[in-house]
Amino acid sequence: MAKPPITISCECGEKRDVAYGERWQCEKCGRSWNTAQIPAEEYEQLLRSVRRHKLEALVAAGVSAAILAPLIIFVSASFIALVPLAMVGWLVGFLPRWRRRYRRTARSAPRWQLYPE
Numbered sequence: 040m041a042k043p044p045i046t047i048s049c050e051c052g053e054k055r056d057v058a059y060g061e062r063w064q065c066e067k068c069g070r071s072w073n074t075a076q077i078p079a080e081e082y083e084q085l086l087r088s089v090r091r092h093k094l095e096a097l098v099a100a101g102v103s104a105a106i107l108a109p110l111i112i113f114v115s116a117s118f119i120a121l122v123p124l125a126m127v128g129w130l131v132g133f134l135p136r137w138r139r140r141y142r143r144t145a146r147s148a149p150r151w152q153l154y155p156e
Contacts (some may be wrong), residue, residue: 041090047072047153062156070155077151085148092141099133 044056051068059082063073103125110118 042086045077045151047074050155069072072153073156074153076153081149081151088144088148092137092144096133096137099137100129103129 043057044058046054046056047063048054049065049068049070049072051065052068053065053067055063055065055070057063057074058074059077062071062073084121105126107125110121118134
């Protein structure tokens with residue numbers, strides 16, 4: 040799973056998304072920024088939160104498939120009519136709440152003050 044990038048805002052107004060542990064030198068003013076200044080424990084905590092949210096979505100989809108597939112295959116093919124209902128439930132019920140929680144986690148993520156080197 041890709042790690043979320045860190046947005047660096049240079050004092051001259053330039054912005055760049057940089058991976059954790061990488062350096063970025065501003066093309067405008069030449070300042071050099073190092074994301075390794077961020078405490079590893081805090082960044083790992085953020086990664087765990089992001090992974091947990093993504094895992095929740097995968098588990099919910101897997102459980103739905105694990106329930107519907109045997110019903111369709113072993114009980115009756117007419118249960119296939121439940122698939123569109125399950126998709127509507129996913130799109131209208133689960134997904135909006137999941138997105139709100141995911142965004143809340145992103146907004147509550149720590150803000151780090153990096154200093155140019």
